Amino acid sequence: MAWAEELPSGKYRGQYRIPTGEKRSAGVFDTKKAAFKAATVKEEGSHSIGWRDPKAALRSWSDWCEEWWPTRSVEPSTLSRDATRRDSRLLPKWGSIALIDITRHKIREWAGELAAEGLAPSTVQKIVHLMSASLAAAVDAEVLPSNAAARLKLPSPDNAKERYLTKKEAKRLLKQFPKKSRDRALIALLLGTGLRWGEAIGLQGKRVDVKKAVIRVSETWDDRGNRLKDYPKSRRRRSVPVPDWVLAEIKQLVKKQAGQLFRVDGPKSAPLDYSNWRRKVWLPAITAANITDVTIHDLRHTYASWLIQAGVSLEEVGRLLGHVSPLTTRKYAHLAESPTDTILAALSSPLALSPKPSKKESAPRLPHVAPVLQIVGGKSGT
Numbered sequence: 001m002a003w004a005e006e007l008p009s010g011k012y013r014g015q016y017r018i019p020t021g022e023k024r025s026a027g028v029f030d031t032k033k034a035a036f037k038a039a040t041v042k043e044e045g046s047h048s049i050g051w052r053d054p055k056a057a058l059r060s061w062s063d064w065c066e067e068w069w070p071t072r073s074v075e076p077s078t079l080s081r082d083a084t085r086r087d088s089r090l091l092p093k094w095g096s097i098a099l100i101d102i103t104r105h106k107i108r109e110w111a112g113e114l115a116a117e118g119l120a121p122s123t124v125q126k127i128v129h130l131m132s133a134s135l136a137a138a139v140d141a142e143v144l145p146s147n148a149a150a151r152l153k154l155p156s157p158d159n160a161k162e163r164y165l166t167k168k169e170a171k172r173l174l175k176q177f178p179k180k181s182r183d184r185a186l187i188a189l190l191l192g193t194g195l196r197w198g199e200a201i202g203l204q205g206k207r208v209d210v211k212k213a214v215i216r217v218s219e220t221w222d223d224r225g226n227r228l229k230d231y232p233k234s235r236r237r238r239s240v241p242v243p244d245w246v247l248a249e250i251k252q253l254v255k256k257q258a259g260q261l262f263r264v265d266g267p268k269s270a271p272l273d274y275s276n277w278r279r280k281v282w283l284p285a286i287t288a289a290n291i292t293d294v295t296i297h298d299l300r301h302t303y304a305s306w307l308i309q310a311g312v313s314l315e316e317v318g319r320l321l322g323h324v325s326p327l328t329t330r331k332y333a334h335l336a337e338s339p340t341d342t343i344l345a346a347l348s349s350p351l352a353l354s355p356k357p358s359k360k361e362s363a364p365r366l367p368h369v370a371p372v373l374q375i376v377g378g379k380s381g382t
Helices: 032-046 061-071 076-094 104-116 121-140 167-174 182-193 197-201 244-256 274-288 298-309 314-321 326-337 341-346
Strands: 003-006 012-017 023-029 214-217 219-222 227-230 238-241
Touching: 003 032, 012 032, 023 032, 061 076, 061 121, 076 121, 104 121, 167 182, 182 197, 182 244, 182 274, 182 298, 197 219, 238 314, 298 314, 298 326, 314 326
Parallel strands: none
Antiparallel strands: 003 012, 012 023, 214 238, 219 227
16 A cells, blocks of 8 residues: 655655565655655556566675575586686676676676686686576566676687597597507597597496497486486487497497496496596597697597588587587587588699590590598498
């Protein structure tokens, strides 16, 4: 119920309550009737569909973050990384700023400041996307009318910095290990299926159909939590075909156990630890193979690049990689757009043509072209 109260000045303030029961002012007026009328209009408006409390957006970002953060439904590893970004980047910049004062222009300037610090474009994107998630939640809670960071155009990660192994490099890397050894099998699996590290380490023997040459990706290994967990809801479980040369490497592991395939040997058997395996196995292997600037995750990029350069569509590559959004796969688009040797050969210079042979001369015979052999081995393609 709206009402009007008289002030010491002789004027009247219109008062009303919003749906939560909190008292609000409709302004100060010369007459009681005008104050009451204004308060009545405001009160009716506060009960209409889509109404937002104007004062709600005056709270600081840090105050809103305390309410929003516990409601996030993300993996523990993601939450841990985001907490670091929150504490080091978001709170120092936006903690004391009122939500209503966070504008699109200010966020764009902030993104520029982050880039000027030398942060990689991908890192800037992750930081700004976290901010966007917080504002999107404020919109859902009807605290803000819109998300100032939504669909903000940021510099794209430089695709030129992504590393793809050639078949020759992959061959040199695999040859650093004995045939059918555990470490060689793991590298072959990452190269030939594009699995993420957690998916490969979480792979169980029962998920490998040797006869059909297919892997069912259903679990993933959480290094931080040291546990095997069901596939995250944000990703789709998928089946991935296994090339025969990869199957030959992992088959003996499948026969040994139905549980996780890649485990440390010994009485205290446990799944391979990323940091230890990288330091003790990966780094010495790429050094011995004379391969530089390559990470374990680059084997996944390599898988995608081999498929795309062989003519597989971006949509199919995204499905095989388990990408939820097609935008994630777009970073490989430049590979599909690159001219192939066949195209360049078809566009060779006409100035390089040999003179037309005379009638007495016979046309030159085409040289015999030997079939192209797989560099990595096996019957399957890339």
